[in-house]
Amino acid sequence: MIMMKKNRRLIQVLILSTVVVITAITIAGNLFSEKDELPTEGSKAPNFALRTLDGGHHQLKDFEGHPVIINFWGTFCEPCVNEMPLIQSYYETYKDQGLVVLGINLNEAEATVRAFVREHGITFPILMDNDRIRRNYGVMYYPTTFFVGPDGVIQDIFIGELKDSTLSVRVNRLLSSNG
Amino acid sequence: MIENTKCECGHQNPVDTVLCEACGKPLVEIADKELLEMRYDGVARRSQRKNPNLLDRIWGFFSSVKVAVYLIIITLCVAMLGTLYPQENTFIGLDPAQYYEENHGTLGKIYYMLGFSRTYESWWFIGLLFLLGTSLVVCSLDRVIPLYRALKRQQVRKHTQFLERQKVVYKDKLFDAHDEKVKEREMEWLEQFANILRKKFYKVQVENSALMAEKYRFSRWGPYVIHIGLIIFLVAALLRTVIPGWYMDEYISIMEGDIKQIPGTNYYLKNEKFTVEFYEQDELSPAQREEGRIIPKLFETRAVLYECVRHCDDESLEEPVLIERLRHDIRVNEPLEYDGIMAYQFDYEFTPQLRSIRVELKDHTTGESFGFFDLETDNPAESYTVGPYELTLIHYYPDFGYENGKPVTKSSKPNAPAYVFSITGPGVEDGAVHMYFPRPEDKVRFAQDRINEAAGSPFLIEAAGMEDVEFALYTTFLNIRVDKGMPLVWVGAVIGMIGLVMGTYWQHRRIWVRFDEGQLLLGAHTNKNWYGLRQEIAKALAGLDIRIDPKSLINEVKRS
Structure with missing residues (x-):
């Protein structure tokens, strides 16, 4: 009889604690699961590996320790085309200070991109994306530019055409964090 | 103080037992001639105990049917609230913060702020489901185990008070108490009665001038089987939200x-x-x-x-x-x-979209064909060899147009593809530039022939016919x-259905008989269909030449 009572107690505790644990897991899981967590300012830039237009390849990881500008662009997008010479000039000015610029093309034909790069004298690496990285980065509008610090953390996300004033502030901030 | 819970028959009952687990004698004071409360056979629920501690209190809370009913009502109401306005998870590309106020006014804003826009994923709704599930498990366990035990160790000879207070009762003086063979006659009668009942699928035990017949006990488990089905159902619903990919x-x-x-x-x-x-x-x-x-x-x-x-x-x-x-x-x-x-x-x-086209390279003046090649619109190859000529794709505009007098592509979709080749070979050692628009309307709109003429291209590129064009429509x-x-979910539903059928189409019927010096006392109990039980008993008694109206079996005493 005493054994039975002990068992009964044990079963009660087991059932109640199981319920509590499962409840906690379920609710916590529901509260804290952000299904598609997109990168935001202050979050770590997700790594990617992409082929470049000239046949090589780059990983974001390779540039850890460098300030990186990631620019999503396409030849069909007028503001992207407009800001290209500006980005190119900043790249030329600051590449010796470690600035890396990666132009991620939005799934265009290589012939189209190659002609554009040739005509506009773009020298920073152009990466060919097939929408995967664009989706991972939650890019909906073009151009969108990510400013990633040497620590791999996104300092700023700029949507729209970059002007000299907007770009210089951000590049200076990027470079000043380059300890 | 320890309450004396020992019955006069010698059985030790748990606290709060209503009817002695062995002989069925009522253990609590009940008004004279009142019918017995036969729920759960009068056994004590597990949670009914003296000096409850915290665990007992929690257990007791969940074991209450009243609590369960309130939980069900609350859950239903909340689930109903969730259907008033569209839920957030059905939106594609809408901002919920604006949607509710714009479409449903202040009420919509309050609805959104209170979190009803995500009712079914909210912690409080899931919490409610868990409370309900716990209540379901605890309520069932609290009743099914004592009931199972009570039904397992039933005594054949029940207390007179137990029998007299059943809803179906029959009394008859069958034998003379002074007859020397009264015991034998009683036993003989009981054996005959037992055989009749056995033919009606009863399980019968006869001992000590008493009889107990019982059938379809399994129907008592119907509700609990339904509960098992419901719990599986509930677990399935929760697993869908918890396990990724489910x-x-x-x-x-x-x-x-x-x-x-x-x-x-x-x-x-x-x-x-x-x-x-x-x-x-x-x-x-x-x-x-x-x-x-x-x-x-x-x-x-x-x-x-x-x-x-x-x-x-x-x-x-x-x-x-x-x-x-x-x-x-x-x-x-x-x-x-x-x-x-x-x-x-x-x-x-x-x-409709052009996917690829098979074209022919020709001499513009003589019409001489140099060969065929395929042009893709998605990601065209950048060099082609046609006969003696090398073609390099130096420009590709999927959606050709002019912007400030400059050629551009207006989108990345091949709505108006335009190819610009540099062609080298015999006669064009330095390279000739040639532009090609696959769509006839673009050829005209953008004056392809004049461009090529101006560029001095000696070539002609053209598709032979529609059969050389591949479209995605x-x-x-x-x-x-x-x-x-x-x-x-199906397993849960099937088990629930089995439980429903078990509890609906069969009834747990029990008939007890005891003889006291030739006096027959019969009591019977079922959980439903009393009419059927009375018919069955009347027929069985008729087999032993006791002809009575089934209605006369209804116990005269009234419930208070």
Whole structure:
């Protein structure tokens, strides 16, 4: 009889604690699961590996320790085309200070991109994306530019055409964090 | 103080037992001649105990049917509130913060702020479901185990008070108490009665001038079996939200010839061909014909499912390696099914697009053909060899147009493709530039021939005919669904159904008889269909020449 009572107690505790644990897991899981967590300012830039237009390849990881500008662009997008010479000039000015610029093309034909790069004298690496990285980065509008610090953390996300004033502030901030 | 819970028959009962577990004598004071409360056979519930501690109190809370009923009512009300306005998870590209206020005014704003826009994912709703589930388990356990034990150790000879207070009672002076053979006569009568009852599928025990007959006890477990089914059902519903990949409801659009990854999986779907058939004019009703409506009869996606086996993650440089797993023609109500993934035909759109074209390189003046080559619109190759000539694609505009006098592409879709080649070979050692528009209307609009003339190109590039052009005409919209909890839901539903049938179509019937010096006392109990029980007893008694009206078996005493 005493054994039975002990068992009964044990079963009660087991059932109640199981319920509590499962409840906690379920609710916590529901509260804290952000299904598609997109990168935001202050979050770590997700790594990617992409082929470049000239046949090589780059990983974001390779540039850890460098300030990186990631620019999503396409030849069909007028503001992207407009800001290209500006980005190119900043790249030329600051590449010796470690600035890396990666132009991620939005799934265009290589012939189209190659002609554009040739005509506009773009020298920073152009990466060919097939929408995967664009989706991972939650890019909906073009151009969108990510400013990633040497620590791999996104300092700023700029949507729209970059002007000299907007770009210089951000590049200076990027470079000043380059300890 | 320890309450004396020992019955006069010598059985030690748990606290709060209503009827002695052994002989059935009422242990609590009840008004004279009142009928017995036979619920759970008068046994004590597990949670009924003296000096409850915290655990006992929690257990006691969940074991209360009253609490369970309130929980059900609250859950129902909250679930109802969740249906008042559309839930957030049904939005595609809408900002919920604005949606509710714009569409439903202040009430909508309050609704959103209170979190009802995500009712079914909210912690309090899931919490309520858990409380309900716990109540279900505890309530059942608290009753089913004592009841099981009580029914397992029933005594054949019940207390007179127990029998007299049943709803079905029959008394008769059958034998003379002074007869020397009264005991034997009683036993003989009981044996005969037992045989009659056995033919009616009763299990009968006879001992000590008493009889107990019982049938269909299993029907008592019906409600508990239903509860097991419900709990499985509930668990299945919860697992869907907890385990990643158990539930998905997404829409994807695939153009003819395209291949797309099913989000969140390693599977890819290809739309090889989309076909749509329309109703003929004579198949339509006059009203429809008048409106000039075109109604699709059948639409079908010839789909191929691939699984990615290598280079599947986003950090991989290589193209994913895909292996074909299944081919299926997806039609309405005929989804593609593979590994728990179902792809339903949902919609389609007419989106004509040039995919590739086979063209011929010719001499412009003589018309001499140098050969054929294929031009893609998606990602055209950058060099071609045609006869003695080398062609380099120096420009490709998928959607050609002019912006401030400069040629540009207006989008990345091949709406108006334009190719610019540099051609080298015999006679054009330094390279001739030649522009080609596959679409005849673009040729005219952008004056292809004049451009080439101005550039001094001695060539002509043209398609032989429509058969050399490959078009993608339709984009198909598929609804991708995964619901791995479904088998479990079915198991729960089937078990629940079994329980329902057990408890509905059978009744637990018991008949007790005892003799006291030739005096017959019969009591009977069932959980429902008393009419049937009385009929059965009257018939059985008739077999022993006791002819009574079944109605006379109704106990005269009234319930207070």
